[in-house]
Amino acid sequence: MSVVVTGATGHLGRLVVESLLERGYPAADITATGRSTDKLADLAERGVTVRHADFEDRASLREAFEGADAVLLVSGSELGKRVEQHRNAIEAAKEAGVGHLVYTSAPRASDTTLILAPEHKATEEILAASGLSHTILRNGWYNENFEQVLEQAREHGALIGSAGEGRTASAARRDLAEAAAVVLTDPAPHAGAVYELSGDTAWTREELAGYVSELLGREIVYRDLSHEEHEAVLTGAGLDAGTAGFVVGLDRNTRDGELSATSGTLTKLIGRPTTPVAETLRLLA
Ligand SMILES: NC(=O)c1ccc[n+]([C@@H]2O[C@H](COP(=O)([O-])OP(=O)(O)OC[C@H]3O[C@@H](n4cnc5c(N)ncnc54)[C@H](OP(=O)(O)O)[C@@H]3O)[C@@H](O)[C@H]2O)c1
Structure with a gap:
């Protein structure tokens, strides 16, 4: 089973890759993507496949996602541009025949006044309409x-x-990264789930x-x-x-x-206290 992690050049995505490796997931089955692949050179040395993928460039996403059983879409960091960027990633995942997509969202994204939520809510809606099998990880602070x-x-x-x-x-980011790794390595039981993680x-x-x-x-x-x-x-x-x-x-x-909100779901997923x-x-x- 192959897994692709976007945003692997950032803090969370990097920790997800590390967590997959720590859990014994074969490096050869992991693809780490980002815009500046030089930041991923050490992962390449450890056997992880490294691919350039830019949320603004759907072809690069499609190529990076080709043949993946599961993709982690780490929400982008460019506020105001993210809905279209995430749409690109979701469309690319569909075109590439991805088996399951996991998206990092925000707490209660669909019904909160949180100022950062609207782009996450819109992304969740695009994902729901896409027909892709998916899991939403509503990551807390x-x-x-x-x-x-x-x-x-x-x-x-x-x-x-x-x-x-x-x-x-x-x-901690590491806790949330571990939860993502848990879902990515065995997506089927989490299909359709919306997890509030705190x-x-x-x-x-x-x-x-x-x-x-x-x-x-x-x-x-x-x-x-x-x-x-x-x-x-x-x-x-x-x-x-x-x-x-x-x-x-x-x-x-x-x-x-x-x-x-303290849902307890994060602890349940990672099997230890946060x-x-x-x-x-x-x-x-
Ligand atoms: N829950 C929270 O407290 C919290 C706090 C801050 C952010 N967030 C959200 O969670 C995400 C992950 O957190 P983080 O700490 O890992 O953030 P981060 O270190 O800033 O990483 C963001 C990642 O998104 C990638 N990215 C941004 N724009 C992109 C584009 N156009 N194409 C491809 N990749 C792109 C970045 O790649 P580059 O290296 O190429 O820039 C980087 O890998 C953030 O992006 C943000 O959406 C959550």
């Missing part, structure tokens, strides 16, 4: 998204935000400040601001208006509980 709080804490002794008491059920526990920003305090050995507080104050602080620190609005939008979503955010931060510190 990565623990690694909070790496920058370490720098904030070291510099200012405080974390700021406007997420209030909102909780985040984050998981960490086992959901934490508040105040709790996050507590974890960081322990890690750095000094007291770090969380200062909760109004969304307006938060945006003003971010633009005052040099962030452009679009980025500041995006960051505040995500905190608004967090305050509203859009990232807080990695606490404090543990990921410890590794990153």
Whole structure:
């Protein structure tokens, strides 16, 4: 059985390939794809097939997907362009006769106010209409998204935000990658499934400040601001208006509980507890 991983030049896709290899999946049955294949040279040396594939170039996708039993479509990183890019990948998978397609989506993509959800919702709809056998992995927030709080804490002794008491059920990228590997290696039982994948526990920003305090050995507080104050602080620190609005939008979503659900599905798929955010931060510190 052959598996193709898109976005293998990025963090998640790379970890999926690593996870497949760790699970004993034969390197010869794995194809790692991306735009800059030089980033995949070490995988090629380990026997993984490496192919150039660009979401903007359907022919490159079709060629990379040819003969695959399963393809992992890791959602792209170019916001605003992703629906057409993902459509290209889904169409290419159909044309190449792919057996099963796995897509990395966002929490409750079909009925959330999460600002990043619309492109995922549209992709899920394209996938549903495609007739392809598929699985949707609605990946929750990565623990690694909070790496920058370490720098904030070291510099200012405080974390700021406007997420209030909102909780985040984050998981390590490695956990989510392992779940993808589980589905890719044996897709049949997961056909048609929509999995909400999140960490086992959901934490508040105040709790996050507590974890960081322990890690750095000094007291770090969380200062909760109004969304307006938060945006003003971010633009005052040099962030452009679009980025500041995006960051505040995500905190608004967090305050509203859009990232807080703990379904337990990720743990069930990977057969172990998820990695606490404090543990990921410890590794990153
Ligand atoms: N759940 C979360 O917390 C969270 C956070 C951030 C992002 N995400 C989503 O999850 C995805 C994977 O996360 P990540 O951390 O692995 O992101 P990442 O490290 O930025 O990787 C993104 C991958 O998408 C590839 N890509 C982007 N545009 C492409 C195109 N036109 N054609 C082919 N490949 C393209 C990139 O290839 P290149 O190396 O060629 O750029 C890269 O391999 C992201 O792309 C984003 O959709 C989720």
